[in-house]
Amino acid sequence: MGVEIERKFLLQNSDWKSLEDGSELVGVRFRQGYIPTEGFTTVRVRIEGDVAKLTVKGKNTGLSRAEFEYTIPVADANDMLGNLCTKPLIEKTRYCRDEAGLKWEIDVFEGDNTGLVVAEVELESEHQQIELPAWIGQEVSGDARYYNVSLVTNPYRNWSEQKL
Numbered sequence: 247m248g249v250e251i252e253r254k255f256l257l258q259n260s261d262w263k264s265l266e267d268g269s270e271l272v273g274v275r276f277r278q279g280y281i282p283t284e285g286f287t288t289v290r291v292r293i294e295g296d297v298a299k300l301t302v303k304g305k306n307t308g309l310s311r312a313e314f315e316y317t318i319p320v321a322d323a324n325d326m327l328g329n330l331c332t333k334p335l336i337e338k339t340r341y342c343r344d345e346a347g348l349k350w351e352i353d354v355f356e357g358d359n360t361g362l363v364v365a366e367v368e369l370e371s372e373h374q375q376i377e378l379p380a381w382i383g384q385e386v387s388g389d390a391r392y393y394n395v396s397l398v399t400n401p402y403r404n405w406s407e408q409k410l
Contacts, residue, residue: 250313251369258383273339279331291326298323346377358401
């Protein structure tokens with residue numbers, strides 16, 4: 247069984263886009279949706295670039311949760327996204343950046359979640375100490391509104407004008 251341990255943060259600025267050599271990060275387009283389930287289990291269908299995956303995740307326990315992920319045919323993923331997943335789908339561009347020995351994933355959301363930009367970092371343990379890059383802002387790891395599965399039923403546009 248795989249275990250996902252991650253922390254999520256909002257960003258204070260767009261400095262994350264530029265690398266030390268002056269080049270800009272290049273992102274990968276994502277489309278993903280969630281097949282309805284009961285309880286705390288989520289089943290995600292995702293197309294990232296030209297690769298499709300089916301992921302099953304268990305209930306969060308602190309920053310950790312069980313995770314099982316499988317590559318599937320893109321045609322199957324498109325069919326599931328169109329016919330089985332709750333709408334709206336999550337659309338975003340993901341940028342990956344190495345910083346202080348960790349891989350940061352920055353998601354720039356589109357559609358009903360336009361304006362939301364979240365950085366995630368996967369850890370080896372919940373107690374792992376990390377050095378936060380200067381462009382990192384408020385931590386939102388424990389705020390369920392920022393879970394992708396929550397952004398389907400309660401998109402960012404519905405609550406972004408409220409004080410966070």
